Amino acid sequence: MYEDMEIKNNYDLTQTIAASLMERFKYPWEVLPEIGSYILELGKKLSADEYDKAGDNVWIAKTAKVAPTASINGPVIIGKEAEIRHCAFIRGNVIVGEGAVVGNSTELKNTILFNKVQVPHYNYVGDSVLGYKSHMGAGSITSNVKSDKTLVTIKYNSDKVETGLKKVGALLGDHVEIGCNTVMNPGTVIGRGAHVYPLSMVRGFVPSNSIYKKQGEIVAMNK
Template sequence: MGTGRWKLRNGPFVPLFIGRLEGGSLVRQGGGVKGLGSSPSDYFDYQGQGHEELFSASKDVWEILPAIAGYLKKHLPKGSKGKILGNPVIGENVFLGEGTIVEPGAYIRGPAWIGRNCEIRHGAYLRENVIAGDHCVLGNSSEFKNCLLLEGAHAPHFNYVGDSVLGRDVNLGAGVILSNYRLDGQVIRVTRAGTLVETGLRKFGAIIGDGASVGCNAVLNPGSLVAPKAKILPGTIWVGGGRKKAG
């Protein structure tokens, strides 16, 4: 994958910067990124996000994933300040921040910690261990499980977000799937500093850096690492984990 140009009708050519695939990681072009590491700071500006402990305690960014459950058990606030519309199903151990709206037909199993001014839309299914920062959208017919969404992340239409971290202002187009389990059930591997390493995880979807966008109906397979501000074109199937791109 590389850079391309789209021509607008009756208008100029507009450069489209997408990522290049390098050893199982999507590396942003046009920004001087020569390689992609495994530290949380390679993907996220997490200071001031309210959940810094998850990042600072993790040497490799995927170590955040198995830590989410314990973090919620230790820090989940009591009570709720959000607005509930109609009769959504909301389980125990769910905190909704001020200004957050839960629409009819949503199901929040919990534990879940939802920040301020979020939208939990009709048909959203939040399973166990979900954290969303402020101004996030968890949308219609989308499923979330053991995941962290930083401020302004949107997964608004027909998405699956399992065992994944979405950075600040990440947007998933309609139908984007972050697959989290290999067909053969083996431990998921990623490339770190040019070397294929095992993460120790059998459930690991994607790490998507701040400001990245994923086009409609793209599928990111287990162990996908996406650089900040990368753009993945609609319909892309990315194998991840240091293996070759499908197709």
Template sequence: MEELTPNAFFDLEKFSHAALFEECRFVWEALIQMEAYLKKASLGGIECAVPSAATLVHPESIAIGKGTVIEEGSYLRGPCLIGAGCTIRQGAYLRGPVILGDGCVIGHASEVKHTIALNEAHVAHFNYVGDSILGNGVNLGAGFICSNLRFDKAPVVVVIRGKRIETGCKKLGLIAGDGSHLGCNGVSNPGTLLGKQAVAFPCLNFGGFHGAHALIAKGGKRR
């Protein structure tokens, strides 16, 4: 299914870790490959100032690019690969494995775990992002939550055009294509997939597959 391949969601040309997606038939398979990818990565190089009031756990498994700002009170547990020009704000919690592209923002009271964020993705205010992939320029509004575990703890299933696809993932959050915007105080259900330039209005609880340029509003899609 072409609409479930990485290229359907992301422009990978400028993403430093595009190799993560090279052998993926389905986009979420990059999450499964993260651990092996990070074991081969060059970690331990921190090219920015880290204040004493920030916490780095297993710093030998953390790499941070030039120009990144690590604020006091942030907490990073490796393995983490953080690109150049990122901002990790006070109260942010990165629970590896985490891979961030260049120019990403992880903000106050936001937790990110087992997640890939491409360049310029913003998780800026009171967010939870687990077992997810955020494309270039994706923005999560304040309080947006990416839920990643079913109530019955069964493996997450993706349904597209009535066809059920077993992901093999017990935990799978949100896959958001390049340029998608998620409104404040919304919740995406486990295994939600959004194509490029999708928009979800604030205060929604939604799931499923939504293609490129989808507009998700109360009462269902508008386009």
């Protein structure tokens, strides 16, 4: 049921150090409560030849570039060749994949960025999973808590899928493109290869290989 939202259909698990975590679950939001404990478990096993222990439960690859103005709080793993730019704020329970870019004034918490993800300009990403080579345009953000503070549900066609979680941001599949100044409401799931127009307000499920133009207007991508 809800196969379009399953991890196996949206994520290349060879492109994340969190593969063994994600393999335990069917849907990506199920991973969110386990990110912190997984980092603590994995961090102890990382090679000292490849990673520096840069603070309390903070592991940074020796080949990563981290601006001196960045604020990084553990548990965190920052992968090889990743770039953490000026005034980035990493609040904890975060995995930054190999070659990923975390940009100026971008804030992350309780999030997995697969390899080559780009969140390069003024982004907020909380309680989210971003797949391989996904990209969030400048000013685009994930909203992770409902205004009434009730548990997040995911709208899938006419169904409402219960997550059992109070905080769920966005779950982006591989190669997703998010336009500038877009807001993804709590429990947004965007399938592999989908594109979202700038200035969008996205809610619920967006199918793979589609273009989200506005609420109620989602078209298949021409191949």
